[in-house]
Amino acid sequence: MPPRTTLSAFLAVLLLPSVAAAQAFLEAANPTSEEPAEPLPMVSEQLTVKIDRQYAESTLTQTFLNKTNDQLEGRYQLMLGEGARVSGFSYWNGSKKIVGEVFEKEVAAEIYGEITGIGRDPGLFEQVGEGAFAFRVFPITAREEKKVEVKFGRYLTRQGDHFEYRLPLGATEASIDLAIADDRDVLAVDSPTHALTKTATGYTARGKGDLIINVRVKEQPLTVRARLHKDAGQDAYVVLSMTAPDDASAKVAPKDITLVIDHSGSMQGEPMAQALAAADKVLDRLRPEDRVNVIQFDDSVDQLYPTPQPVTAAVRAEAKAYVAKITSDGGTEIAMALGKALAAQTKDDRPDVILFMTDGQSDAQAALKVARGDVGDARVFTIGLGSGVEKPLLSRLAAEKRGRFTFIPDTNAVQQAVVDVFERIDHPVMLDLAVTGAQRIYPRTLPDLARGEELVVAARMPKDGDLVVSALIDGKRVERTLHVALPASERRPWVGRQWAGARVEDLLQEIALNGETEELKNEAIELALSYNLVTPYTSFLALPEEELTDATAQTLADARARKKAIQAAHKDAVALSRDDMPPGDPVLSIKAPKDAKQVTAQFPFGLTKDLEWDTHDETWKVRFLVPKDVIDGVYTAKVVIVRADGSIELAKATYTIDSAEPDFLVTMTQTDAGVIVRVTASAGVTTVQLGGVTDPTLRVAFTQVAPNEFEAVLPLAAGRHSLRIVAADSARNEADQVFDVEVK
């Protein structure tokens, strides 16, 4: 079975791959015309992927062209799939990059509305669905190329020894750069969709259409791994992972299978046909030692047997005939059907599995009450069919009963997907999992693991300790321990964001199930603002600040002030997201007459200071501090000058706060002259240096050979060398990569 992709382990949700539609597009309409919006052609696409063990951080840069002679309003749509978390958004006005920051959705929309009203160029990036994002921009002028950049991350769950990166790309030939940092042996990296070219530190590819990359690593099952992020003085974040044994000869325990099929009216047509065909195939796969039952429900419940029956030929035939006669009708009473299914389980040692298929929505509280009230040990695997399904309810039901929720958005794919789910749950090898040694663990309940399946949890650790994973394997309690000695600090921000994202998802589920309360909503917003997450309550807003009206600037300042206050209450998050902030004490100099009556500057972070006359270089000066918690962006200090004759002059000084680590990729070529190392860096990188890890005397400064391109020739002797490359930008943000090179 090929590795499954796009698994959001934190919520125990399986997303089965569907046929990939165009993953991103920018459609645009002429605001003065009645013509429908049309997609703008994409003229370039670049994808950079960095995989840290199994966490993939992607930067997708796309450029679209307005080929018309009209000014257009654009709407960019991006389908990243479940489990993806957007962490950055920018767009360009000409050559100027406008960087987005996260605000409350309503505030962002309000500012966006105010600005579009005066014909400016803001960008608003919002979540519009599960893994779906949209961005509005206005205006796109005639013949303008509009460049957009989105950064997003996703944990790539492993199946056995391999995991998969998948992203639908556009019809334009894309340039792809891939880097993999993994402390395990990487056995293979390949792609069924693109030809990968190996470089010294990664892979490159060019091509059109969906991208799939398969990675195979060497790691023993039941090995507990942890990735950490820790800011000094704060609790650590940890992402723990471990895979179940993938032994094909493992004994498969006889089990009781109960198929629960929703036959409400909304299932009519293809979904019903697919669900029944899937049930039929599951029945075909049952073994004689299993027992089976079938339950159908709409707003009433009918079940084939009082309790699951041994799968004799007669029972199998009867069950298949029962399934074949199911027709769609009525409403959807999940609680009643679930209650019947749970009550019909036998009280013995056999594993009880309920496969619950539905496309509808129901009384969530009633269904959860049934699940929580059941004291039996049946596992409930919920399968949501089609886009109308109530995912929070089915996800929470599965979690309550230690199963998994599988979402199948494409109803044409139901049959195969359900069979795949059954194959997985037919071979549970680790039961009753528990993780101890950490706090605030997500997901709240841990599912059983099938062969080769991976457990992934996010948690907090306040101090050194043992992380212990325990589970039943072949009826015996097995424990695996990893001792974690927390460093004073360790940077891996994705680990922190994974934890925060899992917590936010949990809150959103709670809101969906129990209704929105101020407490839940505020916590979700505060976490999203503090950890830079796009959620149903928060959006990225990018706008050219120097063009704001005073009123809009005030609205923005108020929003920032609120965000700042929220971040002050989440010091751990602030430490995480602000760690790269280059503060400083710049000097503002203004040329004004020596006899000016007043030269006063106001800074946007809440400071008003008078400038002083400097007799040495005959300018007015003031030194000011940029606090460490100032958010990245372009800021303008305003200066009022009152001359001796009373005339008034207003001046502005613009400066940029940039805390983003630069990105870079390295390629290496061995020649007679030595090893030529070429670094392709993100915009703004000014210096690149290389040092020897094992040979500290080795230090090389790179020469810039083209915009964002740096090169050096290393006179390396034959043998293995461990090298560290550091790229730095003008704001003194740094990033490094360490890699081993074999010179022949």
Place this chain on the structure above:
Amino acid sequence: MLAAVVAVAAAAATYTNTETVAAVEEKDGALWVTTTGGRERYDLATLARTEVTHVGQPAAAPLAVAPRYQGARETVRIATSIGTVVGTAGNGVWLDGPAPRRLTPTGQICGNHVVAITTWKRHTWVATFDRGVCWLDGDRWVTPTTDFRMANDLIVTPRGLVVAASEGLYVSKDGVHFARWKGIVDDGFNDLALVGNELYATMPGALWRLPVGKGARRARTRWKMGGAKALQAVAADRAGLWVTSEDRGTLQAIGDDDVALHDRVSGLPTSWHIDVALIAGQPWVATLRHGLVRRGADGAWTQVAGLETAWLLFVGADRAGTGAWVGAQGGVFHVDAAGHVTSPSLALPDPNVHVVGELDGALWIGTEGGLVRAAP
């Protein structure tokens, strides 16, 4: 891990400058004045200041054209039961009238953001971020008139008191008159160190070595070190010379011509190093946002665990010379030779600590919001 707390006597004195006024209010039979150095209470009958509460910075006033009053920008003018009261940006609060009366006490510390401290001519001197230098005479501060205001460091040398300022390098023999160092036209001086009769001074692009007494090498040198463009602090003894930078980490002088770089390329967590102190001959380095790193006798660097924040501003040797005081964007800490971290239980007027010194039997802590003197 939180730093352990050691008992320290309550601050014997907290010095703040209250001459920049943000708001004035008459309430409960008193005049309440909000300033950048604290909230003051003035008795309406005596007009004497009876109380100062050190609180956070007041909200910024909107940018506006304002008249000048008593040589400073007028920020507040209100009618009170005792007459019109006027607040200024830099010259305190006044009772207006034919003969205006200053209410704000004189003899205040020159600025709230204290960046350096030393003892000279039996007096405590401080350098401030944007209000020059001043010295403590009994319980009053004296502020000499200088051409510079943006001071960064000050040090006592055989030539007198030397001040590194953004405006240039200045020296004074009497504490009254400060002159630019003869022949040096550069500005942007950051930090100073003295070894024997040789003075080291950093500016972003270069390190100066200047003779200040007998026995020094006669020629001054101006050394562009290791390609660094943003030198910060310098520490030196007879055995070594160490300079921190924002872009090349810590630079170790090798003879007069070469440097060794200790930065991210060489494996340290960052290249942005703020300050350096020599403890038992080895450098301890405060980084901007990656905590404190120190070099062992074997040449290996280790990161000190246990600081409550990784955002540092200062490191300096303690009185014994075996441990260090660390100023951070979040308090003050002491690290002993074994790497144990403690923190004095002191109420600071501002959490950002830029300098700590043990002078004249007292512990002095310079913050962005004022200076604290405490018994160690």
